[in-house]
Amino acid sequence: MSGTVAVIDYGMGNLHSVESALQHVGAERVVVTHDAALLREADRVVFPGVGAIRDCMAEIRRLHCDQLLDTALREQHKPVLAICVGMQALLERSEENDGVECLGLLPGAVKHFGVNLQSADGERLKVPHMGWNEVTQQQSHPLWDAIDDGERFYFVHSYFVQAQDRGLVVGSADYGVAVDAALAKDNLFAVQFHPEKSHRAGLQLLRNFLHWDGTC
Amino acid sequence: MGLARRIIPCLDVDNGRVVKGVNFVDIRDAGDPVEIAARYNEQGADEITFLDITASHEGRDTTAHTVEAIAREVFIPLTVGGGIRSLDDIRSMLNAGADKVSINTAAIREPELVRRASQRFGAQCIVVAIDAKRVDDVEGMPRYEIFTHGGRKPTGIDAVQWAQRMAELGAGELLLTSMDRDGTRDGFELGVTRAITDAVGIPVIASGGVGNLQHLVDGVLQGGADAVLAASIFHFGEFTVGEAKDAMAAAGIEVRR
Numbered sequence: 001m002s003g004t005v006a007v008i009d010y011g012m013g014n015l016h017s018v019e020s021a022l023q024h025v026g027a028e029r030v031v032v033t034h035d036a037a038l039l040r041e042a043d044r045v046v047f048p049g050v051g052a053i054r055d056c057m058a059e060i061r062r063l064h065c066d067q068l069l070d071t072a073l074r075e076q077h078k079p080v081l082a083i084c085v086g087m088q089a090l091l092e093r094s095e096e097n098d099g100v101e102c103l104g105l106l107p108g109a110v111k112h113f114g115v116n117l118q119s120a121d122g123e124r125l126k127v128p129h130m131g132w133n134e135v136t137q138q139q140s141h142p143l144w145d146a147i148d149d150g151e152r153f154y155f156v157h158s159y160f161v162q163a164q165d166r167g168l169v170v171g172s173a174d175y176g177v178a179v180d181a182a183l184a185k186d187n188l189f190a191v192q193f194h195p196e197k198s199h200r201a202g203l204q205l206l207r208n209f210l211h212w213d214g215t216c
Numbered sequence: 217m218g219l220a221r222r223i224i225p226c227l228d229v230d231n232g233r234v235v236k237g238v239n240f241v242d243i244r245d246a247g248d249p250v251e252i253a254a255r256y257n258e259q260g261a262d263e264i265t266f267l268d269i270t271a272s273h274e275g276r277d278t279t280a281h282t283v284e285a286i287a288r289e290v291f292i293p294l295t296v297g298g299g300i301r302s303l304d305d306i307r308s309m310l311n312a313g314a315d316k317v318s319i320n321t322a323a324i325r326e327p328e329l330v331r332r333a334s335q336r337f338g339a340q341c342i343v344v345a346i347d348a349k350r351v352d353d354v355e356g357m358p359r360y361e362i363f364t365h366g367g368r369k370p371t372g373i374d375a376v377q378w379a380q381r382m383a384e385l386g387a388g389e390l391l392l393t394s395m396d397r398d399g400t401r402d403g404f405e406l407g408v409t410r411a412i413t414d415a416v417g418i419p420v421i422a423s424g425g426v427g428n429l430q431h432l433v434d435g436v437l438q439g440g441a442d443a444v445l446a447a448s449i450f451h452f453g454e455f456t457v458g459e460a461k462d463a464m465a466a467a468g469i470e471v472r473r
Contacts, residue, residue, distance in 0.1 A: 013337070014310045020288050051338040115417060119218060126419045126442055128340055128388050132220045132262055132472040152220060152472045154293060156340040156388075174218055197293050197315065199257070 002210035003043030004029040010059040013050035021196035025207040034063045045072045049085025054097035056085050066103055073188055079214040080188045087190035088161060096159050107164035117176040125176045128158045133173045135181045141170045141216060143189050143208045151201045153193035161192060187214030220472040221436050222262035222443035223460050224421060225450045227252060230269045232278045250285045257290045259457035262472055265445060268298030280312040287313025297345055306333055318391055320345040321364050324371060327385060334386025344387040348375035348408050349395040360408040367395030376411050383416040394424040401427025409439030421445050429455060429463035436469050
């Protein structure tokens, strides 16, 4: 039973695709909101994000979404899925927009790919990292159920997460550097890619999230 | 192994129907955009691009509804282009469910729009479409210029310099169409494709002229394109996206299977 899924809306970008993808995989009810009462009642929470980190962090704080997220995560222990900039916002700081303080829920930083990015065999790599890359499952996790190790997911980002605690890395992608593609800690799962845009594999991950009890 | 090269079927849509013209003249009706997008999604398309060629204002509301309908059932990235002139136009297409918007003529009229759009919505959703045509060679080297109005109006702007400028202003990706090749089925214009992919650090989608699967392979291996876009070879059932991927994989190109 998925119950109600609350997608935290802090006004940055379109959340319809997350909403319709959750509905498509059988979510009983999806609310897109930053209302504290609705979030408190929800059974699970999605923390999405798109756009520039400075604007995102400003809106997250202005609408108190940082507190709402903290309540869901650490008081209510609900399953939480963070996506893309939503994942990046969880770290301590980002190099984007000349440096932005983030939520600090996970130790580590968000770094730029750099301008002379190359693959291991010397091929020039374009930035943004845009398209379908392979995700190596570093650890087993309920959210990887029925998803092959090395399955491709859709990425689009110019900054990447480097978690300090490498034990939290459950998925990684290679793009000139080791990109932390998925982090997990207790009832939190965070992904750099867009499951809502990653066709079958992405929909399977969202389906797994709907059935996840928040334990590993 | 790493990032896959993308295959992007393109839907040219006029008043809610998919069409594809040969050099924008001989327009054939190819069907319902939602059905076609769903079919490509099933075939393993990596993204879908939707180019709105509707002229009328009323028609543009139809476009937004079509984008909404596609976004409800297709869970891969969707790019919408055609007639995007302002931040409001971009916002309304993103709100309808587009993941990226493609800006063409408006970027030429007002290059700062690209910067503002990129700052407001993020570079990841701003694609600049470049329609290039070969003009007089300079000292034996081919030169390409930006054209507008479906390839009829020259602008005097050098295509490679323009590509660099758009990247500097914050475009996240370039959609390069050869107006010499569009609709001809003779293959991509590889010279301009290579010149632009080498000149910029952002991904480039090659477009215009695909008539067989070898053309897609050439676009990546010779043109250096990060993604290849085609319309008619897919619309009339000649090839599936899966067959296109088989051909690319057989040529040693990494694709998503």
